[in-house]
Amino acid sequence: MQLTIQASGDNVQAISYLLAKNPNNLYERNHKGHLVRIFYSKFTETELEVTIFVTPDPIELLKNNSNSYDITHYINDREFAVSSIFCSFIRSALGTALNGQPKEEHLKWVNHPFSFNFEFGPVVSSLSDEKLMNLFEPIGYEVTISRPEIEYSFPIKTKSSARYLSIKGMKTLQEGLRHLFVLIPVIDNYKHYFIDEKEIEKLERYGEGWLDLHPLRDLIYRQALRFKEIYSLVENSSNDEKKVEPVKKVRLNELRYEKIVNAVSQLKPRSVVDFGSGEGKLSVQLGFVEGITEILAVEPSESASLKALERFNKVKNKEKFVIPELLWGSLFYYDERLKDKDVIILCEVIEHIDESRLPKAMDTLLHDYQPGALIITTPNREYNELYDMEEHLRHNDHRFEWTRAEFRQWCTERNHSNEYELLFDGIGEEHPSHGFPTQMCIFKRKED
Structure with missing residues (x-):
């Protein structure tokens, strides 16, 4: 699981302050048994590249889970794919950037747009390439989707079903990360954690200013809140604000x-x-x-x-x-x-x-x-x-x-x-x- 953030242009070194991560040091933390690393592979006056890399512990993923010794538990891709699990692992490491709260002397860079390229993968999703592009393009990204070439000794397929996404756009760091934290779980085939009202609050917080205007808004909510009661968007006639209210639907x-x-x-x-x-x-x-x-x-x-x-x-x-x-x-x-x-x-x-x-x-x-x-x-x-x-x-x-x-x-x-x-x-x-x-x-x- 990895996310690489590339930026170019003047003042890109300020991004390190927004991330609250020193480019001269390797950030390495153990998150509930899973290793989270952040390192810079490029750091010049006009170019920056930083990678967030997670090495999950597959045993830890099953620990204290009744499925651990279940004969019907199958090997899956959860240890490798960028998914809702990945977002939960890196949220605390990127908390300063997500919340836009660096040290006071660096606050001026929170709302400063940079030329970003976010690369992440592999992703394993039932959504088509076209649908993936339709998630990111309306919010100002140029999207590239690639698949690894594979060679088998017997005929199965020539390209992997896993995909890598690259999205480019002029964004603030906070905008880019919030887009990813909303849309990566949407891309994911399923969420691994319990979904409750806090998920709605997170969608509203990270989606503020863009999600309500997204042409695939309803799909995003359905995918993000799956396995919970189906939620729909309604208009609040008293103050003309959109909000999410639970609506009981038959599944x-x-x-x-x-x-x-x-x-x-x-x-x-x-x-x-x-x-x-x-x-x-x-x-x-x-x-x-x-x-x-x-x-x-x-x-x-x-x-x-x-x-x-x-x-x-x-x-x-x-x-x-x-x-x-x-x-x-x-x-x-x-x-x-x-x-x-x-x-x-x-x-x-x-x-x-x-x-x-x-x-x-x-x-x-x-x-x-x-x-x-x-x-x-x-x-x-x-x-x-x-x-x-x-x-x-x-x-x-x-x-x-x-x-x-x-x-x-x-x-x-x-x-x-x-x-x-x-x-x-x-x-x-x-x-x-x-x-x-x-x-x-x-x-x-x-x-x-």
Whole structure:
């Protein structure tokens, strides 16, 4: 992870005072186990180059985390990519510059513009090159995006999916850093820390004077405040100021649960299996469906199961709630307890499994367990175009994503014994040509 700040022109040496970092010394601090270094590679009367370099401790990133020994925890790019983690590591080191509070004799340089070039990377983002450029160009930057050339001994690809960004513009140091501290987490595929009201305050503080006027303002807020309630911008009619207020919106995940629960209710089951139940969000909602007397929540992840247990305990005393039973299990291990249930559910599960392994799992489900109905949901790849995604898949753990035609064909092939009636549907906001963001199929056992 690194950010290099280059500046040219008269008086550029004043930037060292704004950074509060002596060009003759190496700045090196340990930030919660992660090493932050700042050093100058160029320092003349007309040119300056300073690099902020972070060496994270990958063990420290997982320490005191329940995922540490989880069999479902995968190696990822968090130790290497410039991301929300990077911003949190360097915030204290750049606090003087971010807040515009150098020593009094240097205050005159806070609002002085310099010819800056900010280079940072690698970044790993689902946003397209065009969208990345549209984040920086409206606020006065010339943007260059590059990808490292790579050579494999076997044919995969010739360029890395990681990108390096260079943005040039006439800015004050404080402006440039605040732009980066708002937009780097927006570029990031996800944030690593808890998002609360302080995030809104930070956006308002760092975004003062430019964010409200940005043409992609709504995208920036959605990306910056993801995994929290969706926030929208509203006009304050009393003083004509824009502010952020929480607005409860229905997210796609909630729509999935609602659709599945409605489908289950119509089937009128007594027993339900939630396969890949995760943290138990769907299982809890199933616990309130009238007529259900048994819910088996099957999940391979111990940490997710513990969170599900906490979720169940919070509502276990509510009237008419059926407490789900947690089972450690997998689609690839036969479990006698799952046989002959009324409904089995796979909500956003199959795309996390290699396609070649799915037929055997489906045979186990349909012909060994023989449920009264099997409900499957999975992403619709055709809808991804509307998300302006750089990568083809919505999540880095997805092994595939199917078009509507591919999903229909696969479901038909898996029903090779013709024991089930297939009912196809969609979830979310339908697009005239791309369909629904999520597709669903109900395998309903035919009556004898």
